[in-house]
Amino acid sequence: MLETRGLTRTFGDVTAVDGVDLSVPAGTLTGFVGGNGAGKTTTMRMVMGILRPTAGEVLWQGRPATPADRARFGYMPEERGLYPKQPLLRQLVYLGRLHGLTAAAATAAATEHLERFGLADRAGDKLESLSLGNQQRVQIAAALLATPSALVLDEPFSGLDPEAVDAMADLLREHAARGVPVLFSSHQLDLVERLCDSLVVLSRGRVVAAGTTDELRHRGRVRHRLVVDGDAGWVRDVDGVSVLDVDGGTAVLELLAHDAADRVLREALARGSVRELSPLVPSLSEIYREVTA
Structure with missing residues (x-):
């Protein structure tokens, strides 16, 4: 299970994240929703250890998450971080090696994910030659190829066409089915409703609702x-x-x-x-x- 307790981050006089408690059980898809500036990206960066919390903690399997734990998380940042002038397969293999895969395993995993996203014939092309939607597919593949123990994905469906959305949804379900906790943010509420086992709603840095869709639907009078x-x-x-x-x-x-x-x-x-x-x-x-x- 991936959890946060009282997670808080301030920037000067501004409190961007204010005492966030969330829980992503093993094998579940949890949607993280909120408007622009709600604090979703800041929360995810603290989960990944990119930002240090002002207060609170991130827990993995009931104990404070370590750098070694986070090294096995699959992460897709809001700002995409791939190399535009590098061929797709070469850089995915490189990223897989950074996660500890052998060259052969990284090549096999990268090739499989490019095939899943319909990009096998573009494996030798530079990233900058792809459309923005296809660049997004490669970024997703980079987050998934090293058999992550948890997934933290910031707007993974942004810019994807319906076919790629379906392929991505299938991949996330596969990872959840093997026990991986999956946390992803999205502004596409209909997609979150269709995919997620539970959701967390953030507003002005605070959790204003959390639970399964059914629980939230019946939280007031019917x-x-x-x-x-x-x-x-x-x-x-x-x-x-x-x-x-x-x-x-x-x-x-x-x-x-x-x-x-x-x-x-x-x-x-x-x-x-x-x-x-x-x-x-x-x-x-x-x-x-x-x-x-």
């Missing part, structure tokens, strides 16, 4: 939609119901009493047909807007 024939304005008079909106035969409700749904249904059936009474499951975008408001 809203319901009622659809009936005719006007639904009568629902305002039902005890134990808070009416948020009525538009013709459709109403959005909060059921405040345990038997409120029964009361609503009885009254609705007495007046005609009931087309729908169902919970409204908020999207991740709606949850995000609510917790960061």
